[in-house]
Amino acid sequence: MLVPSRTARRVIHLLFLVAFVPVFALPFAVIVVASFAGAWSGALPSHPTLGNYAAATSGDSLHALLTSLITAVAASLIALTVGTWAALAADAAGRGLRRVLDGAFVLPVAVPSVVVGLGLLVAFSKPPLLLNGTPAIVIAAHTVLVTAFAYQSVRAAATRLDPAFAQAAAGLGATPLRVLLRIRLPLLLPSLTAAAGLCFALSMGELSATMMLYPPSWTPLPIRIFALTDRGSLFSGAALAVLLMAATLAVLLAVGRIRTRADHR
Amino acid sequence: MTALADSAVEAAAAEQPAGIRFEDVTVSYHGTTVLDGLTLDVRPGEVMALLGPSGSGKTTALRSVAGFVEPERGRIHLAGRDITELPPHRRGIGMVVQSYALFPHMRVDQNVAFGLQAQRVPRAEIPARVADALGKVGMADYARRHPRELSGGQQQRVAIARALAIRPRVLLLDEPLSALDAQLRTGMLAELARLHRELPELTILYVTHDQIEALTLADRIGVMRDAKLVDCGTAEELYRAPRDEFVARFLGGANLLPVRIVGDGPRAGTLAAALVGPDGVDASAEPLAVTGGGVAAGERALVCVRPHLLRLAGDAGLPGTVVEVQWRGAVHRLTVDVAGHAVTVDAPELKAPPAPGETVRLSVAAEDAVLLGSGRRG
Numbered sequence: 112m113l114v115p116s117r118t119a120r121r122v123i124h125l126l127f128l129v130a131f132v133p134v135f136a137l138p139f140a141v142i143v144v145a146s147f148a149g150a151w152s153g154a155l156p157s158h159p160t161l162g163n164y165a166a167a168t169s170g171d172s173l174h175a176l177l178t179s180l181i182t183a184v185a186a187s188l189i190a191l192t193v194g195t196w197a198a199l200a201a202d203a204a205g206r207g208l209r210r211v212l213d214g215a216f217v218l219p220v221a222v223p224s225v226v227v228g229l230g231l232l233v234a235f236s237k238p239p240l241l242l243n244g245t246p247a248i249v250i251a252a253h254t255v256l257v258t259a260f261a262y263q264s265v266r267a268a269a270t271r272l273d274p275a276f277a278q279a280a281a282g283l284g285a286t287p288l289r290v291l292l293r294i295r296l297p298l299l300l301p302s303l304t305a306a307a308g309l310c311f312a313l314s315m316g317e318l319s320a321t322m323m324l325y326p327p328s329w330t331p332l333p334i335r336i337f338a339l340t341d342r343g344s345l346f347s348g349a350a351l352a353v354l355l356m357a358a359t360l361a362v363l364l365a366v367g368r369i370r371t372r373a374d375h376r
Numbered sequence: 377m378t379a380l381a382d383s384a385v386e387a388a389a390a391e392q393p394a395g396i397r398f399e400d401v402t403v404s405y406h407g408t409t410v411l412d413g414l415t416l417d418v419r420p421g422e423v424m425a426l427l428g429p430s431g432s433g434k435t436t437a438l439r440s441v442a443g444f445v446e447p448e449r450g451r452i453h454l455a456g457r458d459i460t461e462l463p464p465h466r467r468g469i470g471m472v473v474q475s476y477a478l479f480p481h482m483r484v485d486q487n488v489a490f491g492l493q494a495q496r497v498p499r500a501e502i503p504a505r506v507a508d509a510l511g512k513v514g515m516a517d518y519a520r521r522h523p524r525e526l527s528g529g530q531q532q533r534v535a536i537a538r539a540l541a542i543r544p545r546v547l548l549l550d551e552p553l554s555a556l557d558a559q560l561r562t563g564m565l566a567e568l569a570r571l572h573r574e575l576p577e578l579t580i581l582y583v584t585h586d587q588i589e590a591l592t593l594a595d596r597i598g599v600m601r602d603a604k605l606v607d608c609g610t611a612e613e614l615y616r617a618p619r620d621e622f623v624a625r626f627l628g629g630a631n632l633l634p635v636r637i638v639g640d641g642p643r644a645g646t647l648a649a650a651l652v653g654p655d656g657v658d659a660s661a662e663p664l665a666v667t668g669g670g671v672a673a674g675e676r677a678l679v680c681v682r683p684h685l686l687r688l689a690g691d692a693g694l695p696g697t698v699v700e701v702q703w704r705g706a707v708h709r710l711t712v713d714v715a716g717h718a719v720t721v722d723a724p725e726l727k728a729p730p731a732p733g734e735t736v737r738l739s740v741a742a743e744d745a746v747l748l749g750s751g752r753r754g
């Protein structure tokens with residue numbers, strides 16, 4: 112026990128509650144409560160209902176949920192592929208190229224996502240690269256934004272990976288491709304799945320760049336939530352927000368199971 | 377695809393014993409030379425130990441054979457073929473590194489099978505060869521375990537089995553016993569010796585900083601120091617006539633006595649030498665016959681005498697005062713002050729050992745008192 116006295120421990124737990132509950136837990140709780148509310152005029156909500164969820168799982172809202180899922184899966188997979196590739200290249204490259212890659216993949220994190228959105232809008236709104244108004248430009252924006260996280264996660268893990276494994280494999284006669292597929296990627300799997308989860312969660316919640324780019328036919332969930340609350344449909348927005356959290360959490364948990372299996376081998 | 381076919385062919389041609397030849401192999405990191413002009417011939421079927429203190433460049437020499445470091449100068453030949461430019465996966469060499477580097481995500485049998493799959497050994501043959509390799513190191517019962525479920529000694533056996541499974545002509549071992557405790561080490565040493573008796577055509581290059589390992593296993597020993605090979609020969613050659621002080625001290629406690637050459641010795645190839653005391657004057661009137669040449673009269677040199685080759689003689693030889701007597705079972709170890717030098721003498725168990733303070737005379741045969749650096753060819 113780090114804190115020996117029982118009273119001291121109680122005080123610390125209390126402080127934690129006082130700090131944690133309002134800042135972190137309360138907003139979530141309020142959203143969950145609001146999602147079941149028919150009205151909220153007094154201190155507490157009234158007219159409990161499931162109607163918000165019925166609306167959230169039909170029509171435009173359901174379409175927005177699917178749009179978000181497809182966008183996030185596509186962006187995460189592309190980001191993971193590109194980020195892993197670049198991270199492994201940086202690991203093998205000389206110091207010069209490594210610096211360039213490290214720098215390039217910090218940019219999307221350092222630059223505000225609104226700026227990334229604007230950049231893509233300008234770059235892809237003229238032929239021959241006319242992506243403006245298509246789902247592809249939303250997926251592209253998400254990919255650009257999350258690849259940096261995939262890159263950094265895999266890059267850190269690749270640096271920690273003992274080169275003796277790859278060398279032992281090469282010494283046994285394995286070609287570089289076989290070393291990659293049978294040794295390096297399996298050993299990097301925990302960080303790959305962690306990166307995939309992170310990319311997915313970031314993409315599911317992305318609003319600012321999406322806002323500048325999305326065509327009416329491809330409205331991700333955060334945009335839909337924003338639009339609903341903007342129109343005053345707070346409770347429908349809350350139900351959608353709960354769905355967004357639940358879907359993200361479900362995918363993160365599923366991906367986490369892959370990770371633990373790799374760890375236990 | 378031709379590359380793959382090639383490496384399979386190279387591995388299949390493993391029947392012919394193969395030697396390793398280092399030709400002026402030089403490796404630098406960031407401008408620091410860590411292997412300096414290594415020239416060394418490891419003969420086919422020989423066990424060669426590279427012995428030296430930590431940081432002397434032994435691992436670097438080994439890794440240059442495996443292809444993990446690129447020499448900035450010099451060539452490496454395997455079985456008469458220049459492999460300096462060959463990528464590691466086409467060299468067909470077995471290597472066991474200090475950390476073993478067993479693949480943690482694969483079972484023991486999968487680890488051993490990995491090289492066979494990489495070498496495109498027909499799928500049907502793989503299980504038998506895995507079993508054979510694991511059997512050789514006594515690990516057949518552990519095939520389905522993961523490396524983390526094995527002790528250090530067991531991991532080491534698996535690493536050796538994995539390296540041997542591809543039937544390499546050359547096996548590189550980098551301090552394979554350093555991670556084991558003393559008792560396991562002795563047992564493993566005996567097993568490595570047995571393994572080499574079973575595979576007499578296998579050429580082994582063995583890196584260690586432990587002279588016991590080198591003396592036990594190796595047909596010849598190369599001694600490394602500060603990136604250079606300073607001496608090379610059979611254990612007996614190195615022990616009896618080391619090339620310099622470092623080799624003499626590194627290979628087990630030789631007495632090194634400063635002498636001044638006073639003339640020719642009683643026979644061809646010998647010289648007469650007078651012992652030089654710590655204060656620089658010739659301390660003994662009676663010159664010592666030593667083996668060696670190429671040192672002019674009047675010059676100073678070091679003479680190397682192994683403790684067990686000194687005899688307590690009646691009335692001839694170097695006079696000295698006994699400082700300490702230890703009984704060590706089969707021998708008495710005496711420390712004798714000879715002209716200010718502490719000389720160690722291992723005498724076969726004495727009936728009446730001298731007491732400290734007594735004066736004794738030490739004699740040594742001319743062929744057992746060797747001038748450093750002049751005892752052997754080149």
Ligand SMILES: Nc1ncnc2c1ncn2[C@@H]1O[C@H](COP(=O)(O)OP(=O)(O)O)[C@@H](O)[C@H]1O
Pocket residue numbers: 405410428429430431432433434435436437
């Ligand atoms: N990859 C490397 N980068 C820089 N210096 C290295 C590298 N590998 C080895 N060295 C240096 O080379 C020298 C010799 O190393 P090594 O061959 O491992 O010695 P030994 O195996 O005899 O202990 C050491 O001083 C070590 O620090």
Ligand SMILES: [Mg+2]
Pocket residue numbers: 431434435436551
């Ligand atoms: Mg070493």
